[in-house]
Amino acid sequence: MDIEQFRHAPTYQTGFGAAFLGDSLKLLNQLPDNSINLVLTSPPFALQRKKEYGNKNQSEYIEWLAQFASLVYQKLKDDGSFVLDLGGAYEKGKPVRSLYNFRIPIYFCDKIGFFLAEDFYWFNPSKLPSPIEWVNKRKIRAKDSVNTVWWFSKSEFPKADVTRVLTEYSSRMKKLLEDPEKFYDPKKRPSGHDIGKGFGKNNGGAIPSNLLQIPNSDSNGQYLRGCKALGLKAHPARFPSKLPEFFIRFLTDPCDLVVDIFAGSNTTGFVAEQECRYWLAFENERQYLAASAFRFMQEDVGEHNLSHYYQKIMLGESVEVGPDAKQLRLFEKASKYRP
Structure with missing residues (x-):
């Protein structure tokens, strides 16, 4: 994977990938057309309440997200896929569901040219009851614990092999x-x-179903341990590693390129690395990207080293996280699959 095409050095890089700080629209534009095998991401949802990681309101959300989707379509290979995790929402002040996340596949297919290869539903059994007003207080709605996960493809026959994700x-x-x-x-x-x-x-x-039951309850991973050690607030909207793992195994081969355009704590990049896929992560909040580097550090790394890497990234320096012995073994394993 050649990262020299980017105008700026990555925030950090590993044996298999690189994380870049910046606007995903600008970063995507620097990639060649027809170069990506899979874009897998979870953008900020169209919620009525503003979140600290940034989100658009429902009235402007679809057109905002379509800017990214149009570029993704251009950069995907002909047999590539675009997997989009979206949470549902309610209309402001009413116990009535918003339809924004269902309008997105219609818009993307009709206006951009995508095909909806399949609709998936991620059931998170550990999700707390929400929204509080309708579920906890008035008790007139059930707990919202399912996200829609749209699998878009550039062609009618994208690369896919369900035997890799058997249950x-x-x-x-x-x-x-x-x-x-x-x-x-x-x-x-x-x-x-x-x-x-x-x-x-x-x-x-x-054969798995399109209902993915995956709890989002990780409390002791390397990322969270690093945040806790340095007194940093973890990204508030992380998805569990089993979610990108399913689609990366299902829709890509070793040494394919996986991109996350709203990387957050970079779960996608970390899983791609474990699965011997090349990866790129784009994120516009430096503190989130800096902390995401903890995922790629050895479990026995000391607090001093965690702080050292974090501070270098926060100061704008580009760092290498590895390759350590484990990453080198992964690289040797992946080399067998190179064309």
Whole structure:
């Protein structure tokens, strides 16, 4: 991955990727067309209440986000994908849901040219009850614990392999696999499904559904430990590593390029590194990007070193986080897949 095309040095870089401080529109423009395999991001949501990490109101949100989506479309490879995590919202002062996150796929497909490859729904069972007014106080609505995750593609047949994200078989299915003839007879069911002998074959796991149940309850990772050690406030809108992990494995190959245009604490870049994918992270808030470097440091790194790297980044210096021995092993592993 060549990062020399960027006009400024990265805030930090690792054996597989680089994080840049700045406006994603300007940074995306510096990438060649048809160069990205996957853009995976969670932008600031269109909430009525302003958040410290910045967010647009609902009336201007779709056109604001479409600026980024148009550039993403231009920079994606023909078989590339754009995965967008969006939380829902209510209309201001009313127990009525906003439709902004459902209007986005219609706009992106009709106006920009994307295809909606599939709609996913991320269920976070650990999410606190919200909104407080309608759920906790008046008790007239249920807890909002599902985000929409839109999988857009540039073509009708994007790169994808669901066998890379198989889920564990249920206990009942495991018993069936031990002795298929005991549990079912191959025949056509009333539903129209033709259940053949192949149904009893062990394929290494079950096909996942488009409902992803992933708790967002990490409290002891390297990123949070680093923030706690230095008395820094962690990014308030992080998604769990299992979410980008699913799509990175599903939609890319080793040594493909993954980009997050609203990187925040850079979970996407960290997971991409673990999965031997090259990555780029764009973020316009320096303090968030500086702290995100903690993810790539060894678990036994001392508070002094954490502070040293953090202060250098905050002062505008470009640093290398590694490559350490672990990253070098990853690099050697990924080299096997290079074309």
